[in-house]
């Protein structure tokens with residue numbers, strides 16, 4: 381997809397990776413509707429982007445992706461302002477093991493409902509031009525991690541969901557493609573520097589064993605810069621014949637496509 385003039389909706393776009401995806405699309409002459417539950421940070425980002433890219437190319441709508449009406453309102457407002465929608469990035473996420481329902485609501489159901497809304501609002505059968513969905517999982521969506529099983533469950537669900545939707549032949553008719561981006565540890569607020577050896581120590585409540593596990597994995601994969609993840613993200617948008625692609629980005633191994641082999645029906 382050539383990004384000039386294309387319109388993207390990005391959830392969790394107020395900061396971190398979501399904000400960086402937005403900036404990359406704006407730099408490529410696209411337009412962006414940011415949405416986030418954090419309106420203070422969202423309006424700060426909006427002001428900054430408006431100064432650089434112009435008021436006509438970017439908007440912000442406060443939204444909680446776990447509230448269907450609130451999320452759908454973003455799609456309606458983006459279409460009203462820009463007249464079209466071509467890209468949806470389901471990026472909003474959180475990392476907590478303390479609240480299983482909240483983690484699953486944001487990381488899993490928020491992404492699934494965002495994909496359903498995208499299919500409806502972008503689809504040729506609803507008067508759209510078709511388009512692309514990028515669902516943000518994690519390498520923790522492809523490998524077990526003993527100290528964050530709930531986060532892992534939420535992220536695995538996104539990989540399976542995206543691959544399944546991509547296989548639906550009806551979505552080809554609709555002009556839709558679906559992809560999944562799985563970054564490993566990346567240097568944002570979510571990846572608290574306290575986890576690294578130079579940091580102040582892990583957050584309260586983290587056991588020594590969990591810390592050891594985290595440090596071991598961090599050492600094995602390295603820590604991505606935001607720019608490295610954005611490079612993979614832009615490839616997913618720009619390459620048109622990648623429906624169903626699952627891409628990992630790790631500091632040590634760079635960009636890799638992961639081909640999930642379906643189990644044989646005999647099993």
Ligand SMILES: NC(=O)C1=CN([C@@H]2O[C@H](COP(=O)(O)OP(=O)(O)OC[C@H]3O[C@@H](n4cnc5c(N)ncnc54)[C@H](O)[C@@H]3O)[C@@H](O)[C@H]2O)C=CC1
Nearest residue numbers: 392396397416417418444445472473518563565566568570
């Ligand atoms: N930083 C990392 O190491 C990695 C992050 N990821 C994933 O990338 C995505 C972005 O992560 P970061 O930018 O690092 O995190 P971040 O914490 O900096 O940004 C997440 C954004 O999502 C928003 N958000 C949270 N709950 C929301 C809700 N209910 N409705 C709307 N917005 C909501 C937050 O307000 C925040 O602006 C997440 O899905 C995360 O799981 C994946 C792999 C690695």
Ligand SMILES: CC/C=C\C[C@H](O)[C@H](O)/C=C/C=C/C=C\C=C\C(=O)C/C=C\CCC(=O)O
Nearest residue numbers: 475518519520564565570571575594601630633
């Ligand atoms: C301390 C945690 C803070 C933030 C974590 C993030 O939210 C992130 O989403 C969590 C990532 C967890 C990753 C866990 C394991 C990752 C493993 C790999 O990436 C394996 C990489 C390469 C192996 C070789 C290969 O198969 O290519």
